[in-house]
Amino acid sequence: MTDKKELGGKVRRWTEERFNLRQVGGVLLNVFPIIYGELDQRLDIKEGLQKLLKKPVLKHVSFWHCFGGMTFLLFVIQVVTGIMLATYYKPSAADAYNSIKFITNEVPLGWLIRQVHAWGANLMILTLFIHMLRVFFQGAYKNPRELNWIIGVVLLFLSIAFGFTGYLLPWDQLSFWGSTVGTEVTGGIPIVGKFFLTLLRGSENVTGDTLTRFYTIHVMILPWFTAIFLAAHFAMVKRQGIAGPL
Amino acid sequence: MADEVREQGKMITRRRFLDYLLGGSIAVSLSAAFGVVFSFIYPPKKEGGAEAPDRLEVSPMADLPEGKGKPVVFQNRNVMVIHVKAGFFAVDMKCTHLGCMVEWTEDKGVLFCPCHAAYFDYQGKVISGPAPSPLPSYKVEIVQDKIYVSKGV
Numbered sequence: 001m002t003d004k005k006e007l008g009g010k011v012r013r014w015t016e017e018r019f020n021l022r023q024v025g026g027v028l029l030n031v032f033p034i035i036y037g038e039l040d041q042r043l044d045i046k047e048g049l050q051k052l053l054k055k056p057v058l059k060h061v062s063f064w065h066c067f068g069g070m071t072f073l074l075f076v077i078q079v080v081t082g083i084m085l086a087t088y089y090k091p092s093a094a095d096a097y098n099s100i101k102f103i104t105n106e107v108p109l110g111w112l113i114r115q116v117h118a119w120g121a122n123l124m125i126l127t128l129f130i131h132m133l134r135v136f137f138q139g140a141y142k143n144p145r146e147l148n149w150i151i152g153v154v155l156l157f158l159s160i161a162f163g164f165t166g167y168l169l170p171w172d173q174l175s176f177w178g179s180t181v182g183t184e185v186t187g188g189i190p191i192v193g194k195f196f197l198t199l200l201r202g203s204e205n206v207t208g209d210t211l212t213r214f215y216t217i218h219v220m221i222l223p224w225f226t227a228i229f230l231a232a233h234f235a236m237v238k239r240q241g242i243a244g245p246l
Numbered sequence: 247m248a249d250e251v252r253e254q255g256k257m258i259t260r261r262r263f264l265d266y267l268l269g270g271s272i273a274v275s276l277s278a279a280f281g282v283v284f285s286f287i288y289p290p291k292k293e294g295g296a297e298a299p300d301r302l303e304v305s306p307m308a309d310l311p312e313g314k315g316k317p318v319v320f321q322n323r324n325v326m327v328i329h330v331k332a333g334f335f336a337v338d339m340k341c342t343h344l345g346c347m348v349e350w351t352e353d354k355g356v357l358f359c360p361c362h363a364a365y366f367d368y369q370g371k372v373i374s375g376p377a378p379s380p381l382p383s384y385k386v387e388i389v390q391d392k393i394y395v396s397k398g399v
Contacts, residue, residue: 177346177361184345202289204322209289 060245064138067131072230074124078162079223081117089169091215093208096171121163128159140243148236151229158226165218171211179214180206304393310334315350320395325384326350326357327395328368336384336395337370343377357381 015021040046088107090099103110132152135141141149168179183206187197202209258266302320304327310316315328317339324339328350337357339347346361356373357366364375371380385398 180346181344181361187345199288203292 058242061242064130064134065242067127067134071124071127071131074120074127075226075230077120078117078124081113081120082219084113085117086219091169091212093171093211096169096211100170100172121166125159125163128156132156138243138246142243145236145240145243148233148240151233151236155226155229155233158222158229162218162222162226165214165222168206168211168214169218176206179210183210301387301394301396304395307388307391307393310393313352313355315352317350318395320384321397325395327386327393330355330368332368334386334388334393335368335370336386337366337368338382338384340381341377342372342379342381343375348381 035049036046085103088099088103088110090096100114103114105111107113135149135152164179164182167182168175183197183200186200187193189196198204200210200213201207202213302318304310304316304318310327310329312329312331315326318325318327320336324347325336326339326348328335328337339349339357341348341359341361341364343359343362343364346359348357348359348364348366351358355368357368357370358364359366359375359377362376364377365373366377366381367373369380370383385396387394387396
């Protein structure tokens with residue numbers, strides 16, 4: 001008992017010697033007066049913000065309800081690491097592989113950012129599936145939330161498209177043949193298969209044209225669509241509330 | 247008056263007509279814009295390739311000893327020219343399973359697809375693996391000790 005008290009005192013003294021806690025607290029305390037003071041006077045946000053922040057979490061909301069948020073967190077990580085990678089990556093058949101090698105071997109912590117992006121992509125699909133299974137087994141997709149389920153399915157397809165287009169970008173043997181096999185499936189559609197295959201690949205076979213095409217889809221098209229659908233997804237959760245207990 | 251016309255169902259009101267006109271012009275403008283986007287997105291035909299000659303000179307016979315295979319590009323297709331005991335053969339290298347490129351394995355004397363382990367013999371016939379149909383084959387001619395590949399069997 002006394003040992004614990006002594007330890008607590010030691011920690012407090014150690015912290016107080018090194019950090020000016022009052023100042024740190026002061027800075028934090030000064031942020032709120034701005035939001036609740038000057039900003040509130042002009043924008044009238046205090047009431048809305050309080051309502052949002054002090055909204056109680058429902059009793060039946062469990063750990064399983066966290067996977068949607070985790071998927072979103074991983075998506076944010078993907079956006080940040082993706083933008084970082086894009087500063088060095090060169091989307092052409094001649095440069096792509098070398099720029100990936102450069103990121104991995106030369107750029108400080110480049111290996112880390114690349115691996116976080118790759119792992120994040122896989123984990124995002126995993127958390128997305130758990131979220132989807134939770135919604136399914138709790139029946140949270142039922143009336144009046146059918147439309148949000150459909151939007152969720154669209155987000156699933158967008159995430160898979162993210163993974164599929166991103167897979168080609170390292171431009172190594174694995175990604176090249178993976179994309180060859182993956183896109184070849186499109187050619188199996190009767191009559192129009194060949195047409196869509198050429199549209200998707202940008203040429204008859206997987207070439208540098210496919211690489212720039214996939215890069216454009218990966219960094220320009222999919223992020224916008226995902227952001228729009230996510231906004232709709234969250235707005236509807238906010239509007240309809242979390243589905244009741246089983 | 248307007249209600250009467252609506253009930254008769256034979257004529258449309260002025261408002262309805264203008265609605266159709268507006269909707270139609272929006273649809274036409276949008277599809278024109280979509281047409282522009284689409285024709286930009288769809289990959290243009292590249293020159294050369296398909297206009298290549300009907301017959302491709304591969305190499306002198308001596309350069310392809312028995313047991314060896316030589317990959318060539320013939321009319322935009324990757325073709326493997328093979329020399330085996332039975333003679334010269336040429337087969338398309340695009341695997342009929344999912345489009346990977348098959349390779350000639352000298353020691354076994356078969357064509358092998360590294361993606362999902364499909365095996366083909368030197369005529370392109372399926373030996374084992376997931377391939378649903380044989381590889382297309384090409385005609386090989388020997389003229390004055392030179393190997394030529396052309397379409398047909």
